[in-house]
Amino acid sequence: MFGELNLNLEEEAAMVLFGIGFTMLLLHRNLIKKILGMNIMDTAIYLFLAAKGYIAGRQVPILTDGVTDPAAYINPIPSGLVLTGIVVSVSTTALMLALTIRLYERYHSLDLDRILISMKQEEEEQL
Amino acid sequence: MSKRKSPQELGRYLKFKRWLAGDLDLLEDVTEDAVPVAAPEIADRLPARDSALESRCRASEEVYGPEVWPQSHAPGYAQAWRDRVALQKGAGDAQAVLQAQEKSLGFFRAVYKIMAVLLCGAIILVFLWTTAFLPPFGNPDNPANNEVPARYIRHGVEETGATNFVTGMILDYRAFDTFGESCVLFIASCCVQVLLRVDACDGKSAARTRIQQENDRLFEPKNDGILQQTARLLVPLIMIFGVYIILNGHLSPGGGFSGGAVLGSGLILYLNTFGFAKTERFFNERVYRRMTLCALTFYCLAKSYSFFTGANHLESGIPLGTPGAILSSGLILPLNICVGLVVMGTMYSFYTLFRKGGM
Amino acid sequence: MSFVQNFPFFSIILAMFSGIVSSVLKGKKARVLSICAIAATMVLSAAVLAYCAATGESYVYWMGHFPAPWGNEIRAGVLEGLTALLFSAIMLLSVIGGVKYTQTDVEPSKQNLFYILIDLMLSSLLALVYTNDLFTAYVFVEINTIAGCGLIMITQTGRSLTAAIRYMVMSSLGSGLFLIGLSLLYDVTGQLLMSPAQEAVGEIVESGQYEIPLLVIVAVVSVGLAIKSGLFPFHYWIPDTYGYATPTASAILSGLVSKGYIFLLIKFYYRVLSPESVVRSHIGNVLFLFGVAGMMLGSLRAIMQTDTRKMIAYSSVAQIGYIYMGIGLGTPEGMIAAVFHIFSHGATKALLFLSARGLYRVSGDRTDFLALRGSGYRNRLAGVGFLVGSLSMVGFPMLSGFISKLLFATSAMASPGKMLTTLIALAVSTVLNAVYFLRLLTGLYRPARSGAYDAGAGPDGAAGERVNAPGFRVAVLCLIAFNLILGLFSQPIVRAITEGLAMFS
DSSP, X not given: OOXXXXXXXXXXXHHHHHHHHHHHXXXXXXXXXXXXXHHHHHHHHHHHHHHHHOBTTOBXXXXXXXXXXXXXXXOHHHHHHHHHHHHHHHHHHHHHHHHHHHHHXXXXXXXXXXXXXXXXXXXXXXX | OOOOOOHHHHHHHHHHHHHHTTOOOTTOOXXXXXXXOOHHHHHHHSOOOOHHHHHHHHHHHHHHOTTSOOTTTOHHHHHHHHHHHHHHHSSOOHHHHXXXXXXXXXXXXXXXXXXXXXXXXXXXXXXHHHHTTSOOTBOTTSTTSSHHHHHHHHTHHHHHOOSBHHHHIIIIITHHHHHHHHHHHHHHHHHHHHHXXXXXXXXXXXXXXXXXXXXXXXXXXXXXXXXXXXXXXXXXXXXXXHHHHHHTTTTSXXXXXXXXXXXXXXXXXXXXXXXXXXXXXXXXXXXHHHHHHHHHHHHHHHHXXXXXXXXXXXXXXXXXXXXXXXXXXXXXXXXXXXXXXXXXHHHHHHHHHHHHSOO | OOXXXXXXXXXXXXXXXXXXXXXXSOHHHHHHHHHHHHHHHHHHHHHHHHHHHHHTSOEEEEESXXXXXXXXXXXXXXXXXXXXXXXXXXXXXXXXXHHHHHXXXXXXXXXXXXXXXXXXXXXXXXXXXXXXXXXXXXXXXXXXXXXXXXXXXXXXXXXXXXXXXXXXXXXXXXXXXXXXXXXXXXXXXXXXXXXXXXXXXHHHHHHTTTHHHHHHHHHHHHHHHHHHHTOGGGOTTHHHHHHSSOHHHHHHIIXXXXXXXXXXXXXXXXXXXXXXXXXXXXXXXXXXXXXXXXXXXXXHHHHHOOBHHHHHHHHHHHHHHHHHHHHHTOSHHHHHHHHHHHHHHHHHHHHHHHHHHHHHHTTTTOOBTTTTTTHXXXXXXXXXXXXHHHHHHHTOTTSHXXXXXXXXXXXXXXXXXXXXXXXXXXXXXXXXXXXXXXXXXXXXXSOOOTTSSOGGGSSSSSHHHHHSOHHHHHHHHHHHHHHHHHHHSHHHHHHHHHHHHHHHO
């Protein structure tokens, strides 16, 4: 079943990173580490895509010496997708960091559980 | 004849009535019933009473409101003082409850960690198993290397005018995605403004304004000669490099996003060296807003024109120029410039918003 | 090419453009622009619907100068037109109805940002509805997520900030899974547009190659979108998120945003995979199971709440369960019922969130059941709105909820394996719905404790006129009418859905 694993080493590295990032984002209590996990997860996907665009022995997809033969260049599509993906993940990261700053200003903690507990206490005090 | 109710029945009935009236919370948390008596220990851990500091804390609480605790004044003491206040109040007992809860959570946390590792392992295994069946790495016969990239490469130059096939693809063949992507950046900067922008006119966030400005003094330039001389040398180079990347986006690696990020970092360096007063002479919030508006509006209109003509099978009438020249490839160059401006503004505004809540 | 065919594209760009322009406008102008843009979108979508219904077929629209496998495309048919029309109608009513509350809940200097978020939310929903390209779908899913997060945290209370971060974490997980599913799909098919991808998937299924990656892709994309729409085991972020936002935002988030993802999932099943291969992958059974579990547990949690906001939010969990149950049935009838429930729930939840806020307003901004006692007299219109919404949720005849329950029940008859479970689940969940909604309703029309509220807001009937802004009145009345229309004249809508789903494949 795992006999062909050594054919796709790059993709496997991406998948391992994806698993680590996913778990960090889901289960880590520290908000900053959650954000790090999210970035690891996204980057793993870009690694996967970039690996999928590569073709052994070919050039970057920029016209050189007027050659327009598809057999001379690697696949440009995954590169384009990675570009788009990077911008999306920059935006999400900025938003989550801003949220973290606000929560830290308010509850003086980066621990999501603690934040939730102090939020509930605060609300009880208000009642 | 009605039978008399037994006490239990009556109790249950009363409970039901209370529930029906919405008076009773059936979901009362069990952990909150546990009575945490750790108060004396906390009192021991507190530092000795420091009346001067305490009055300072109290004063700043009056100024800033209880919502914003003046961490900057006395970080360690502030927390201790808060604990003491909580202890004195008796009812709140914030820290003690927290500790008791954390103690009861201890076992749960251990299980949680093991579950996390197991989950991680499971996800990794499933995906590794999947990759074993994927097409091999670097093989030209993979399904992804079909007629789609072939056309991008074979006819890309004559159809888009860009010698960089990736730029040709994202700004011409698949331009709608890229427009969406600029909008992601735009909306993220709006959200960050919602969260972090501090508006002076507004009473609610007056405390935040003051805190932010106070914090910001730590960063203000201290007229560091070495830094300023280096920045005088570097900032123009960085800016020229950014402009170069944007203008050559259709000819070589680069484009609006990467060039805009370089320009933005150049601006941030300038800001950090020379301070807000100097930077705002040429780049303030009004300039930023108008620049973003113009760039995105142009992007929107230009692409709408191109989509409209494309879908209705009309000629767009935009000359593609000679491939390889700077002024070529139709709309791609102006679009790259627009994207570059938007990205530069967004990067800079992220920085200023994170630092002191506005430009 | 007919000029009407441009309208889907116009509506997306119009919504986006008004968002971009709003960034330099003041709050009030941004609001007017936003309302105009949504209304225009509604008209354009209606034209698209009429056009597609008249010609009886769907069409693809090139976004650029290049055809299918090379350039972006959008696609419009009867179902897309109908969904866009109803989504923009619900959004328009939510915005109009919540104007007053938006003014009080949002900082004055940030009003225009709120309407930017609304505009971009609309454009992303439309793009998700119309798109024929998977990567475009991903980009707009992200816009939708970020705009949703902005709508949650715009009130900037502690509760909404924590709700926003939880929402963001769960949504990022969903997006990550969706994107990796997309990348795997691209790897095995080499296509990003839906129509060529479907051909490629068909070839793969026939040749038997890449069977396991395909299974993983189906699972990962389904789970990703299920997380984002809040299916049962992933519903933890829902109560805070929906419960504590400003009413416009609650109505939009609960009524439309989660539905956008479900619509995308349906599109993925029909347009990229084929219904047969979905049935073969058994993902339907999983969704069915979690859908039924969500119906039960969501309702049970709703019963346990004493806070109205949380109760309504937990009822959303249950209703999302209904939709996934319909998808999980794996039959065309089940899918029709699910799509109808998307509309029915969207209209009803918007009504409930808006009118609930009207009730809190006359109860000293308190939300627990005791404080709301008698508020049905203090604010007549909101009381009636809440009554209609609740009865529709319970499945009272003549209202939209009844029709969707009927459709679910009849569709269950066609799938023998799941018939009994579905029917029992429907019956039990109806009883549970009735328990929590009727408990609140009886409270609403019971006299309040004496002296709890001042005489001005007493049960004299005139109070309702004063407390409600004109926009609120219009919105609640329209939403009540909307519910009645969906309930009384459901036949043409069901026929349109059937036709539209047939156009999908």
